[in-house]
Amino acid sequence: MSVVEEAWAYLTTADNWTGANGITTPTFDGGWSWANDSIIALGIEHMLMSFAAVSIAGLIALPLGVFLGHVRKGGTGTVIASNVSRAMPTLALLTLFAASSIGFGNNAVIIAAAIFAFPPILTNAFTGMSDVDADVRDAAKGLGMTRFQMATKVELPLAVPLIAAGFRITTVQTVATVPLAALVAGGGLGVIINEGIATQRYGQVLAGGIIVAAVSLVTDAALGRLQKRVIPAQLRHDGRVKAAA
């Protein structure tokens, strides 16, 4: 049987989706965990891990970027953050965390992914806020707005397209990073690939690759649609928004 046929067989076997014993397995301490032999369970785990990482990064990076962008300070810092994160291999951070007191497993992955999710959100929030036209700010000041009102009612709505783009980039990147969890004994869809390589079942490796690639492409497409929706209606036909799309 060729590799492609094996992959097809793997993908069309119902047990591989639902798991031989359901999508959860009991753990020794009486709890439960996602079953490692079910694509659905691994997929749900994958999404939960990605969601956790993006949420942690967003909770810190978004307010920080919005604030720094409003006061227009720290631009160099945001550039350095994104450059360093590009040179830093994901695997390095992942193995460093797994070997530290955080330990093996999903926590190390979520923290590492959150750190890599940080720069795009920060940079885009900063750029979106600080790029607001000086004339617009002037007009807001002339209307007697306080600094807080200007930030929340004028600058923030104008920054929404860039902020949304930042979240899309970050989320797609996180969904693409989480498969590495399999290398540090974590869960998620990478497990399918890693297990396939370890047991030399290349049909399963190919199937895993197809699933992970498909999940990434679908996430990107879905967020692309969402991104268009969150842009305030008044801005949609504005030339300025084009740059963010």
Added chain:
Amino acid sequence: MDAPDNPWFSWQYIERNWDEEIVGALTKHIELTLLAVAIAVAIALPMAILARRVPRLSGPIMGFTGALYTIPSFALFALLAPFTGIGRTTVLIGLVMYALLVLVRNIVVGLEGVDPNVVDAAQGLGYSKNKMLLSVELPNALPSIFAGLRLATVSTVALVTVGVVVGYGGLGQLMFRGLQSDYRAQIMTSTLLCVGLALILDLLLLFAGRLAMPWTRTGSRRQVRKARERNAV
């Protein structure tokens, strides 16, 4: 009994393993990076020029490269491994593909950004299409090309480590081995080498870019001020 010492950094580890382990992994890492970027440049240039010359191909080429970039490296290695086997070839193909995407985009953007007046002037001087490309369009696109080259190189250095999946990850191999044997010094050393390598290659390309584009050099502050004073008079 106390747990054995597991420091994050150890000169002893570096001294004892420098010759065989560290230099070996570092050499493989550099070799893979340079080879991948070189091959990617060789393919990206004609592709980008084609996209520029034949506008009908531009959309598909850019769309294809964009979609490919969304596919995680981990998945790409998994898609390739069944056909190209475990090891160097698979990693190299994956690396070339990602570098290619960054380069094609930057070269196309650079070529599109050439001032139409400059092209017009060259046309007026009777430049042929090829001469225009070599002596007008490409030099004008150099800043964007070098930016792409730096980006591609830095991300390739980081990406090599994912090659661990198929057993050929350069310094990533050391990180992974350090993790398996719970040896922190090994992980930290390979991480620092990896980031350092990216930084050095980035700086080298920055200087190479300055040499290749003398017109972008602004010179020292004093020279700039003097030039300004001269212009003011």
